[in-house]
Amino acid sequence: MTGIAAAYDPDGSVSSEDISALLDTLDYRGHDGRDHVVHASAALGHQHFWTTPEAEGEGQPITEDGVTVTLDGRIDDREELRSALPDDRRPDESASDARLVVAAYRTWGPDAFDRLVGVFAVVVWDERRGRLVCARGPAGLRELYYSTVNGRVVVGSDPGTVLAAPGVHRDVDDGVLGERLLGEYASRGDTVYDAVRTVPAGSYVTFDGTDSSVTRFWDPASLDRLSITDPEALADELADRLRDAVGTRLRSRETPHVLLSGGLDSTTVAAIAAERDDADLRAISMQFEDPEAMDDPESARAERRRVEAFVDEYDLPLALYSLDDAAAPLDVEAYAEPRLEKPVLVGIEAPKREVYGRIADAGGRVALTGEFGNLFDGNRFAYHDLFRERKLGRGIADLLADPLPARHLLLGYVLAPAFPGLARRLFEWRSDDEDAFFPDWLAGEFVDRTALRDRLENDAGWSDFDRTSMQGTYDDHYRSNQLLYFGRDRRRALAAGVETRHPFADRRVLEFVYALPTGARLRGGVDKFFFRHLAAELLPPAVQDQSHPFRFDPVIQRGLRENAETLETLVTDRELVDRGIVDAAVVDRLLEGFLDGDEVARMVLWRLAAAELWLQNR
Incomplete structure (x- = not known):
């Protein structure tokens, strides 16, 4: 492991200087040095941080039989993977994780990614087929970003790596920024940078020339349920x-x-x-x-x-x-x-x-x-699932045993998910505001301009579960x-x-x-x-x-109070307002209340401060 980069120019060439410039942005990861490999139209690079015994002294990228791999990650079922490989491609027991991935790709091509148990982001240059393949593990714990500009593909572990490439602009995608401010991620593969995309978790992206395609190899919604109930x-x-x-x-x-x-x-x-x-x-x-x-x-x-x-x-x-x-x-x-x-x-x-x-x-x-x-942890939408699966006795027993009021549980966790459209209309009718689902600090014009409601309702490409409770767990992790x-x-x-x-x-x-x-x-x-x-x-x-239970809230509270002057400056001289994203009057009211001791606005201001700092320094 640890930091990887690649550049691919199907109609030209990539130089050692090109890949070195990308690797420079990842120097903070390279505690054990760096290496790169240059082919005619592609170059791959790696910042080394050897954390496993097998990786010590290894130089990535690794090339075997026309396949070059640079891996940020770790393989956790090494013996099972070795056993599945044919004899003529099976590395010895001391082989590094990266060398196992090379052998797996040579054997199965992109189907190898679904056989890997571990955390990984990997870039493969498949010289025989003339294609670049970028994959990310199911948990999404290793990130991988890319952009296509001036006929060239650029890939890196950090968004800053991709943004360092000539011609990749830093323009903000306001729609994605709106999603982030609300804590929801609706646009699978998009980032807050308009020119930069990310490889989705459990997927790989194939580049044949500058044409790309995304293939999902892992979908948790397709798993069979366990028969164990005890x-x-x-x-x-x-x-x-x-x-x-x-x-x-x-x-x-x-x-x-x-x-x-x-x-x-x-x-x-x-x-x-x-x-x-x-x-x-x-x-x-x-x-x-x-x-x-x-x-x-x-x-x-x-x-x-x-x-x-x-x-x-x-x-x-x-x-x-x-x-x-x-x-x-x-x-x-x-x-x-x-x-x-x-x-x-x-x-x-x-x-x-x-x-x-x-x-x-x-x-x-x-x-x-x-x-x-x-x-x-689970969530209370399980009550809706129990009723829908006609497990009425269990559902009623759980509702009655829950410390929350049964009426609240029935309305919020049984009827609302059963009739989401009706629940939304009733909520808007009671509040007399069709944008009632959006906080008042978010500017209404921004919501309309970015079609934010439609974005948040877009489920394209995401896993679709037949259980509301499990959908909630998935969304909390990935969205x-x-x-x-x-x-x-x-x-x-x-x-x-x-x-x-x-x-x-x-x-x-x-x-x-x-x-x-x-x-x-x-x-x-x-x-x-x-x-x-x-x-x-x-x-x-x-x-x-x-x-x-213990919480770290006092650390955030103290930080905001000790940085009250900085916070006030951020929400007074602010890009979020200039870009028409937030309502200045509402944010001023939140700030005033917080400075007077009201903690209700704390997390909103924390999230806005993070976005403002990023906008001013991107």
Whole structure:
């Protein structure tokens, strides 16, 4: 792994200088050097960061029999993939992941991508067929961007890599920006840059000349449902898959770390890692050492108790990072860095940057996380699915056991998804506003100009589930800003010399989630229902008690207050207003309320500040 770039000119040539200029934008990833390969009409490059034993000393790209590959990623079913390859193309057991991908592509062509279990973005130059192929793994955790300009195709791990190519303009796609401001991603493959596109997750893009086609090789909506319904049996199945996912992510040149909170997700990952016979693991946790630094001191105390109970149970070395003085900065200069060219801010970005630095200083190159464990939270649209599947007894029992009012649940989670058009019309009628679904800070003219309503209702190219609850889970992962936040955090980690790894985003775990029977994750208003059976086997009682959940909100609150002057400048002298995207009067009112102590506007202002910073520094 880590950063890849390519240039392809079907009617001309590509020089070493061309690919070197693209690789320059990815220097922050190349802790172990860089290499590139130049062919007559294509060039591929790679920034090295060797995190697995097999990758150490390897120079990518790799060329074999007319196939050149540059891989940002990791293969997690190495032995299964090797066994499936024919004898004359099977690398030895010590072969790198990239060399396995070369052998797989030589054997199966683009069909190889569906056989890969792991996280990856890969570019293949297929010289015999005269085509460039760019693929991205199912979880979407490795990004890949491209543009076609002046008869040439340019590809890179970062949008800044593509934008560095001559002729690729930085004009903003206002429609996509509107989607991002609302936290919804409707345009599959589009980015906030009009000239730049992204390879969708679970897909590959083929370039024959400058003509391109997108092929999906992984669609979770097509999976058969599991026949298992017993919660304990589901927990056992998940345990098996998570043990595989965690085990393969412990493959590292150095001692792996785990980012540990007191929640169920990261502690479950850490427990599975720590129980292995070959376990060698270190934990690092972000904590408020002074609980009074929080508005809710008890949640800070409970978090500390959970973390300490866990490391005592598993005898893990623990390093603490204090959040007492941490604040979320509105870092204007950061947006001049190519690796951060996205209109998002991560609330705990500054603390995470220091945590990654500490891991690197301790000699670590790999950090496991509990991120994406929210896939097991479930949602209340399961009630609608239960009724639609005629599981009336179970649906009624869950509704009555849920702590929310039954009337609210029936209207919002049973009738509304059953009759979405009618629900929308009733909502608009009650509010006397046909744009009531849009927040008042978004300018009505902008909504009309960008056809934002139509964009958000566009489902072309996305997975289409027959269950509302599972559609919601998919949309939360792939059609929200979640992957943007993850991408920004990953770039920060790579800059520090750390690769983050996420067992809950393993393909085997994802396919388990999307095949779960209706209502398995949520029962009677209790989220992670069957997951808690697994947690009960692995975690001490103090960790299982999540009665005082911990939030990082105080970091964002403090950051906005400490940067109040910057915030006020951003929303006073602003491109969002000049471009007619937001309503100035409403934003001024939000700012005034926030400065007077109203926290309701905090997250809106945080999102607007991120977009404004990006616009001013793009």
